[in-house]
Amino acid sequence: MAEKSNLTVAERISLFRSGRSSVVESTRETLRNITEKNPSLNAFIEVWSEEAIRNAELLDRKRTSGEPWGPLFGVPIAMKDNMCVAGRICSCASQMLANYRPTYGATVSERLVAADAILIGRTNMDEFAMGSGTEYSIFGKTRNPYGGIEVDTAPAGYSPGGSSGGSAVAVAAGMVPLALGSDTGGSIRQPAAFCGVFGLKPTYGRVSRFGLIAFGSSLDQIGPFANCPDDLELLFQVIAGHDRRDATSLSNTSLEHAKTKTPDKPLSEMRIGVIREHSAQELSPDVRTALEETERHLKSAGAMIVEVSLPKQEHAIATYYIIAACEAASNLSRYDGMHFGHRAQRREASESLESVIAASRGEGFGPEVKRRILLGTYALSHGYAEQYYQQATRMRQAIREDFAAAFAGVDLLLGPTTPAPAFAIGAHSQDPVAMYLTDQFTVSANLAGLPAMSIPIKLEPLNSADSTLPVAIQMHAPPCGESRLFAAARSLHSRNQMIETGAMT
Amino acid sequence: MSNSLAPALAYETIVGLEIHVQLATKSKLFCGCATRYGQPPNSQTCPICQGLPGTLPVINQHAIELAMDVGLALDMELVSGCRWDRKHYFYPDLPKGYQTSQYDLPITRHGRLEFRDPADSEKTCVVRINRAHLEEDAGKSLHGEGIDGGTWIDLNRTGTPLLEVVTEPDLRSAQEAKAFLIQLRTILLYLGVSDCNMQEGSMRVDANVNLRIKNETETIATPIVEIKNLNSFRNAERAIEYERERQLKHWRETGERMGQRPKQTRGWDADREVTTVQREKEEAADYRYFPCPDLPPVVLSQTSIDQRRAQLPRLPQQWKSEFTRTWKLSEYDASVIVEQGRDVAEYFETVAQISQDGKRSANWITQEILRLLNERQQSISDFPIAAAKLGELVSAVSNSELDHARAREIFALWLTEPISLREAKERLGIATVSGNEVEELVNRIVAENQAAIDDYRHGKKQALGPLIAQAKQLNSNVSPAKFREALLRAIDST
Numbered sequence: 001m002a003e004k005s006n007l008t009v010a011e012r013i014s015l016f017r018s019g020r021s022s023v024v025e026s027t028r029e030t031l032r033n034i035t036e037k038n039p040s041l042n043a044f045i046e047v048w049s050e051e052a053i054r055n056a057e058l059l060d061r062k063r064t065s066g067e068p069w070g071p072l073f074g075v076p077i078a079m080k081d082n083m084c085v086a087g088r089i090c091s092c093a094s095q096m097l098a099n100y101r102p103t104y105g106a107t108v109s110e111r112l113v114a115a116d117a118i119l120i121g122r123t124n125m126d127e128f129a130m131g132s133g134t135e136y137s138i139f140g141k142t143r144n145p146y147g148g149i150e151v152d153t154a155p156a157g158y159s160p161g162g163s164s165g166g167s168a169v170a171v172a173a174g175m176v177p178l179a180l181g182s183d184t185g186g187s188i189r190q191p192a193a194f195c196g197v198f199g200l201k202p203t204y205g206r207v208s209r210f211g212l213i214a215f216g217s218s219l220d221q222i223g224p225f226a227n228c229p230d231d232l233e234l235l236f237q238v239i240a241g242h243d244r245r246d247a248t249s250l251s252n253t254s255l256e257h258a259k260t261k262t263p264d265k266p267l268s269e270m271r272i273g274v275i276r277e278h279s280a281q282e283l284s285p286d287v288r289t290a291l292e293e294t295e296r297h298l299k300s301a302g303a304m305i306v307e308v309s310l311p312k313q314e315h316a317i318a319t320y321y322i323i324a325a326c327e328a329a330s331n332l333s334r335y336d337g338m339h340f341g342h343r344a345q346r347r348e349a350s351e352s353l354e355s356v357i358a359a360s361r362g363e364g365f366g367p368e369v370k371r372r373i374l375l376g377t378y379a380l381s382h383g384y385a386e387q388y389y390q391q392a393t394r395m396r397q398a399i400r401e402d403f404a405a406a407f408a409g410v411d412l413l414l415g416p417t418t419p420a421p422a423f424a425i426g427a428h429s430q431d432p433v434a435m436y437l438t439d440q441f442t443v444s445a446n447l448a449g450l451p452a453m454s455i456p457i458k459l460e461p462l463n464s465a466d467s468t469l470p471v472a473i474q475m476h477a478p479p480c481g482e483s484r485l486f487a488a489a490r491s492l493h494s495r496n497q498m499i500e501t502g503a504m505t
Numbered sequence: 506m507s508n509s510l511a512p513a514l515a516y517e518t519i520v521g522l523e524i525h526v527q528l529a530t531k532s533k534l535f536c537g538c539a540t541r542y543g544q545p546p547n548s549q550t551c552p553i554c555q556g557l558p559g560t561l562p563v564i565n566q567h568a569i570e571l572a573m574d575v576g577l578a579l580d581m582e583l584v585s586g587c588r589w590d591r592k593h594y595f596y597p598d599l600p601k602g603y604q605t606s607q608y609d610l611p612i613t614r615h616g617r618l619e620f621r622d623p624a625d626s627e628k629t630c631v632v633r634i635n636r637a638h639l640e641e642d643a644g645k646s647l648h649g650e651g652i653d654g655g656t657w658i659d660l661n662r663t664g665t666p667l668l669e670v671v672t673e674p675d676l677r678s679a680q681e682a683k684a685f686l687i688q689l690r691t692i693l694l695y696l697g698v699s700d701c702n703m704q705e706g707s708m709r710v711d712a713n714v715n716l717r718i719k720n721e722t723e724t725i726a727t728p729i730v731e732i733k734n735l736n737s738f739r740n741a742e743r744a745i746e747y748e749r750e751r752q753l754k755h756w757r758e759t760g761e762r763m764g765q766r767p768k769q770t771r772g773w774d775a776d777r778e779v780t781t782v783q784r785e786k787e788e789a790a791d792y793r794y795f796p797c798p799d800l801p802p803v804v805l806s807q808t809s810i811d812q813r814r815a816q817l818p819r820l821p822q823q824w825k826s827e828f829t830r831t832w833k834l835s836e837y838d839a840s841v842i843v844e845q846g847r848d849v850a851e852y853f854e855t856v857a858q859i860s861q862d863g864k865r866s867a868n869w870i871t872q873e874i875l876r877l878l879n880e881r882q883q884s885i886s887d888f889p890i891a892a893a894k895l896g897e898l899v900s901a902v903s904n905s906e907l908d909h910a911r912a913r914e915i916f917a918l919w920l921t922e923p924i925s926l927r928e929a930k931e932r933l934g935i936a937t938v939s940g941n942e943v944e945e946l947v948n949r950i951v952a953e954n955q956a957a958i959d960d961y962r963h964g965k966k967q968a969l970g971p972l973i974a975q976a977k978q979l980n981s982n983v984s985p986a987k988f989r990e991a992l993l994r995a996i997d998s999t
Contacts, residue, residue, distance in 0.1 A: 247801055335558075
């Protein structure tokens with residue numbers, strides 16, 4: 001099931017170069033693959049087959065015309081359903097936007113097209129990116145390609161994580177080599193960990209948010225999913241860069257400045273800090289072993305491993321859920337059914353404006369979105385804002401300072417992505433807080449604006465069945481230190497490949 | 506209106522104003538859409554000002570600069586690191602569900618504005634300015650104009666940059682409020698930050714009014730009333746005046762004090778000349794202000810502040826003192842010209858510089874041009890006679906090359922003919938009369954009018970008048986002044 005297309009992006013493009021495959025052939029193969037796998041996994045909400053073939057034809061013409069090729073020439077890419085592509089429905093997996101067709105495209109969509117990529121379709125997600133299981137979607141649940149179905153423990157299979165579960169699964173199942181997700185509190189890294197793929201949340205401001213339907217504006221970042229670090233980096237390079245349409249996008253000057261403070265280093269010269277507060281948490285034995293194996297490998301690669309402390313970590317989840325909810329409540333104010341999105345039928349002509357707005361929102365939003373709007377509205381209300389929002393803002397600053405202090409002594413931080421591998425679908429559906437806790441190691445990177453990556457380490461066999469679940473670790477880098485993450489990921493990736501091929505055990 | 510039986514009360518009217526000024530930027534505050542008035546509905550909108558999901562605001566730097574100019578002109582503190590806040594409320598003409606404004610850190614604060622006391626022109630009043638902050642305008646709801654009498658929404662105005670100037674409650678009468686507003690508008694016009702066109706809504710005024718009533722033992726404040734959307738200075742004055750009387754009467758009837766009822770919002774009904782209740786809220790609306798995460802704080806570097814200060818246009822007060830000092834205008838004439846706005850002041854200055862005769866330049870402008878502009882409903886920039894040409898004309902009069910009557914003929918011709926001074930003189934047969942020609946004319950008049958000259962010598966000064974008229978008849982180009990001068994010389998020397 002989880003069999004992957006082994007071709008890297010570079011290998012695909014070389015097939016086009018050598019003429020062994022046309023882009024149309026390759027695209028048809030991708031579409032066939034999706035058609036075959038999607039019904040059981042539900043990764044894609046919509047596949048843009050016709051347009052994909054049309055674009056493939058254009059690229060094939062370009063192959064013979066001698067025009068320069070973009071870095072993602074002919075590569076199919078899946079988009080999480082919260083990034084606008086002009087003229088395509090973008091629903092955020094919500095009733096509210098079920099028929100919403102943006103009139104403009106996100107900066108990332110434009111950059112992908114300019115890089116000659118083929119946008120292949122939109123993927124399932126938790127409604128408005130609020131969730132950690134790709135369960136809160138009007139399009140139904142997405143299933144993890146790993147783990148299979150276990151009658152007793154996982155009757156519906158395993159969760160792909162969320163909220164970018166559809167994109168993670170699309171890559172994990174080999175439907176596409178690359179996908180984009182968005183990460184507000186772990187929504188790329190947690191599903192990447194659950195699905196055994198690489199997932200990067202870039203430094204806040206490195207990828208333009210223009211055209212990403214906002215959840216928590218000060219936390220949201222778009223990032224890539226891939227099966228290997230090279231592909232991950234390639235996609236990251238295409239989407240990253242200053243965008244004058246996003247005022248929070250990093251200027252080239254700021255980027256240069258940050259990079260001089262975070263110079264590239266070979267792994268052998270790095271000091272890597274293990275986050276004490278994360279490893280001290282209750283972790284599943286698989287995750288703990290993965291961490292230990294990672295440490296051993298990094299040491300053998302010449303890196304120095306030290307323990308570091310981030311004392312404010314225990315407050316990260318509370319801080320995150322207040323700030324994210326406040327921003328969400330504000331960002332989602334625009335869905336009043338007046339200009340776009342779902343509008344409730346008026347029961348009578350005399351019905352007040354207020355009740356039409358209330359009914360539209362009541363019908364358009366699902367339970368998790370409502371929960372967070374209520375939480376955020378409460379936390380910003382007069383008399384409570386100081387106690388909640390202001391307090392959370394101060395704690396966020398303290399968490400940032402924690403990281404800055406830690407990075408004064410180390411080049412990267414190591415810890416788990418999640419406390420345990422994928423949970424069974426539905427395991428947390430009655431307990432939102434248990435679901436929130438699966439984000440406990442990922443939210444800090446968003447609060448501090450840091451780049452962080454989930455790196456798959458191994459496949460752990462499940463006790464009861466002939467199947468496995470992926471186990472991952474997470475690394476954090478200082479601002480704009482993505483290349484350090486790629487370096488560490490490459491090293492771990494080649495180790496994993498050696499294990500897979502039996503060259504190492 | 507007032508009850509004549511009631512004892513005279515000592516009380517003060519307390520007025521504070523909030524003035525929304527639409528800034529004269531070409532594009533909106535957070536997107537590139539134009540801000541022209543009167544365009545077809547929704548023709549000046551884009552995904553950003555329509556509030557479409559996923560769009561982001563980017564600040565219009567020009568709006569920041571204009572706000573800085575106002576801050577500098579009103580002696581305000583410019584706040585580097587000022588923030589943007591979201592003010593939340595649901596309304597169909599507010600597509601994002603929040604208005605991006607500035608709440609606790611406005612771009613400028615703590616200034617002052619002086620103006621002449623309307624009750625005593627010798628005195629000046631000072632009003633403290635609490636703050637001036639930037640915010641985006643909402644759209645327009647066109648009630649009753651939609652299908653089946655429903656509401657249509659026009660988002661052309663959405664996102665237009667506004668500067669909200671908030672005064673301290675330092676004004677003490679409706680007349681003071683009006684005088685303050687006129688002064689503020691004059692300054693804004695000179696700065697060029699807004700067209701201040703109240704009819705088109707580029708300047709809108711809200712007034713907070715209450716009374717402080719003094720009796721033997723205490724000072725009692727009446728509940729504050731906010732009068733919304735006053736769209737002319739006259740309406741502002743009348744609404745405040747009405748509110749003063751209404752509150753006094755209401756207090757006499759009920760004794761109601763501040764705090765005993767919630768703040769009321771009233772509107773001015775210009776037809777009936779009354780204020781009417783618009784809304785009375787039991788508790789203040791909770792806008793849940795919070796810093797906009799999409800916009801970084803605005804950094805105003807000292808360099809940029811110094812640059813704006815250096816580029817700041819001359820303010821009305823500076824023009825006035827320049828006119829009285831350099832061009833020896835009376836305070837009155839200087840005020841008349843300056844209050845016409847920067848274009849007229851600049852026009853005057855050019856005329857005066859060319860003619861080197863400020864007084865005469867001012868007279869031409871205040872007596873001829875302003876009247877004509879008013880008659881023709883024209884602005885000075887459309888006036889057919891350019892300042893440089895009028896300067897030349899005034900100069901000719903000052904140097905006695907032309908008399909006033911002939912100058913007026915040229916002026917009249919210039920209103921329709923775009924010709925030079927020389928051409929105009931030729932057309933009207935005006936030639937410069939040489940000294941010899943004047944002498945000959947004097948000799949002839951003296952010879953033919955001995956009786957009149959004798960009369961003059963015997964003290965009958967007015968005897969010269971007919972002689973000058975005769976000379977004009979003989980040669981219409983002769984300057985009466987020059988002729989008179991030569992004639993007197995001739996009389997004295999004989």
